[in-house]
Amino acid sequence: MTDTWDDVNEQVKADWKEETTPFERVYEIVEQTRDGQSAAEIADRALVSEPTARRHCKTLVNTGFAETDQDGQTTLYKRNSDRVLMSRIRELRDEADRTELVQGIKEMKSDIRRYEDRYDVVSPEELAQQLDAGEAEGWDDLTAWRTTRQNLAVAQAALAYDEASHQLEV
Template identity: 50%
Template sequence: MADATPLPHEIRPDGGSEHWDVNEVVEAEWVDDTTPFERVYAIVRRAYEPASAGEIAERARVSPTTARKHLRTLESAGEVATSQDGQTTQYRRSETAIVTENAQSLLAEQTPDEIAAGIADMKAQIQEWREKYDVDSPEEFARELEIDDADTNHGGLLREWQTTRRNLALAQAALAIGEASQTGHLTGSETDYDGDGSTSTIV
């Protein structure tokens, strides 16, 4: 995940003028030491909830026009996803960017062989659940058993299945990124049933 350390402009004074002065100094240094693009990118990396270009511009200490220009660049690069709130375009970190960042973190913690072993274990576990309950996905499992209480045993299994499926996708992405770093391109064409009623190609 992204570093939880607050950005300089996010450091809040605790009420004293001395702390406010420190905050202003740190923010000024942040502006002096970074480009407008770097500040917009730093803000949008933490924008898991939609925010307008104006809001991002204010936090990044740039003009709304500059923010929109850099946000368009980041959207083209797949780092930013957009949505509409009336006439206002909202921006947030894209799911692809989040998965890629998490996959890279996983690669830093585990070797490709360890990740591959984990993938095999998770696939085996998911297959066991499918065969035991005669369903293909956790959503179908919930519908068949009419699960409406997350505190029940079946509710706990539902959450575990969904988490395992997410972790499997993350591990597959990490393995693909690791392979790409070695070969210079993404490879692999194994088709995997991803558990939600559709198929996806592992790259």
């Protein structure tokens, strides 16, 4: 069975290489990279040479799509987190109108107040300090609270972005 999977994986790689350019493959790998990777690691995953990966990564950095970190002498490349955030904000602004954004913000604030009241704490971090390892429901709520807080921040930013866009049109 392993031989069959190896054959399938090799065929998928061959198809991907045939159907895309080296730049497209490097772009796709960097887009998936939250923690930095070296040009050599990206090259291996993107099926390109290391110099090709490095050249395309530098282009992505110059356009603002990627950013770099240093690990000693090694440059690590990853997607630009600000760009990802702005994409999420724009997507939400395009998907929801002002009324929907305001309603969603109200609901998320209400959800957060329920977590605060239920656990008598003011943040997920404070809740994490109080929970025991076996409290599955508490840990599930902690995760949901953090997610709600992140979504609230994005929704509020989308609302502010929408307001700023309208002000610039005037």
